Amino acid sequence: MNSLWINTLKKNKSFPSLSKDIETDICVIGAGIFGLSCAYYLSKLGFKVIVLEKDSIGEKTTGHTTAKITSQHGLFYDYLVNSYSEKFASDYLKVNEMAIKNIKKIIDSEKIKCDFEYQNSYVYTTKKSELSNIKKEVEVVQSLGLPCEFVTKVGLPFNIEGAICFKNQAQFNPLKYLYGLCNGITSNNNKIFTNTTVTNIEKFTDYTYLISSEKNLVRAKFVIVATHYPFINFPGFYFTKMYQSTSYIIAIDTKKTLFNGMYINSTDPIFSFRTAKIAGKKLLLIGGGEHKTGKPSCYADTYGILEKEAKKYYPDCEILYKWNTRDCIPLDKIPYIGEYSTSLPNVFVGTGFKKWGMTSSNVAATIIVDKICNKKNRYEYLFNSSRLKPIKNKDELKNMIVQSANSLVFDKLKSANMSFKDIKNDSGSIIEINNEKVGIYKAPNGKVYAVKPVCTHLGCLLSWNDIDKTWDCPCHGSRFDYRGKNIYDPAFKDLEYYDLNNDY
């Protein structure tokens, strides 16, 4: 299911795929908000840049985001002061506030019509027991120098106990913004190639890299891995430091007057709200229903709770769009920005934006551009990508290890207990055929699609996602459609497909 942004924008940005070998200064892999922000800044500095994108411009996480542009990353600053230091928290706040200004500067100088509007951003609670956390966050943020406010009245259609308000935050249409970045990149004679999957990066000389797509090679002095989840496993080991989390969004139309402001609540179940103007109409976006990517979930717990929430306050509402996407969550909640690995000099990465990638991607782009220009960036220490500090989030680390171990070993030995006949039309499951595990999907008309249900990233057993009719990896979050075509990273290869229709 595609987002409101993708569904309502005419596809006016098409680029060729790479069809010959090329030499360049900088090769950016991935055309989401991070990759295009890097390519934009570097183009403006006069570098020769090329962007290689596996699919289309911005149609992965960025094209499915809620697109709140804010330094308010949930209740985060008290956590940063306690886990790191006051200076760390203050710098994190400053650099994310600066990112809002940087985004506005790009929009103004490129004259991008992307429905950018300033809005207040709120983290609210409806529970008395949570109020002390909100008040504490207000105190901490004020002490860091941002004049935030504690409020008890907001525009939401229900009563709250209290909220922390950040003023002068913003929202926009993310896809229109990306298209504007593309114009800025190509107007400086730089090139973007879509439908071009990068499969490898290798050192060519001490100062150059060879980047392989399926058919061609690019030679570059600098490489930026902007693939959302880093697709090279060794070195880097990013798969041991992050997991992916999926959230769901619905866009509703109602005759009732809608509020201003962007909202998220402080504890589970998370609900997020913002409005968006589409073709002169103000729609309401409601997000939530989050779970670890690859963990089987049902309609009631995802879109269902959002629809229930929408009907509670807007009984007349019509649900126009619904979609979901996922983001990388670092175990210590700090993005990874900088060198991909100490053994790959001049290869850079930006990842782990933990569902706050609008400002984080701009922060990442400015840090990496400074690195390429050999300029000191006073904020780069916050996001050091090769940090080896002990992971504080021990529970999540344990979860990740157990989940990966189960999916890699135990589940593969465990015999599947579903039989082919048990699988209903429009549903899927793993069964055993001749002692081999096979992932079966039966279409509504009974047509059978069969794949080898083993992730092409690191070999985890996939699970069936009955909401989207996809095969999802519970270890690292790669996703494949029912025909086995890879749709989401970190995997980039398709699943093996079996033709069973003659046998059944």
Ligand SMILES: Cc1cc2nc3c(=O)[nH]c(=O)nc-3n(C[C@H](O)[C@H](O)[C@H](O)COP(=O)(O)OP(=O)(O)OC[C@H]3O[C@@H](n4cnc5c(N)ncnc54)[C@H](O)[C@@H]3O)c2cc1C
């Ligand atoms: C439900 C949800 C709501 C969110 N809401 C907000 C919000 O309100 N505010 C906010 O700040 N953040 C939000 N985020 C987070 C934000 O959307 C992301 O952090 C951000 O979009 C990530 O951008 P990206 O460029 O890293 O990744 P992407 O947009 O996924 O771009 C990566 C690109 O790399 C390409 N690629 C992958 N592998 C290869 C390969 N091998 N070769 C070539 N290309 C490749 C992909 O096709 C893709 O186009 C939200 C996230 C979720 C999940």
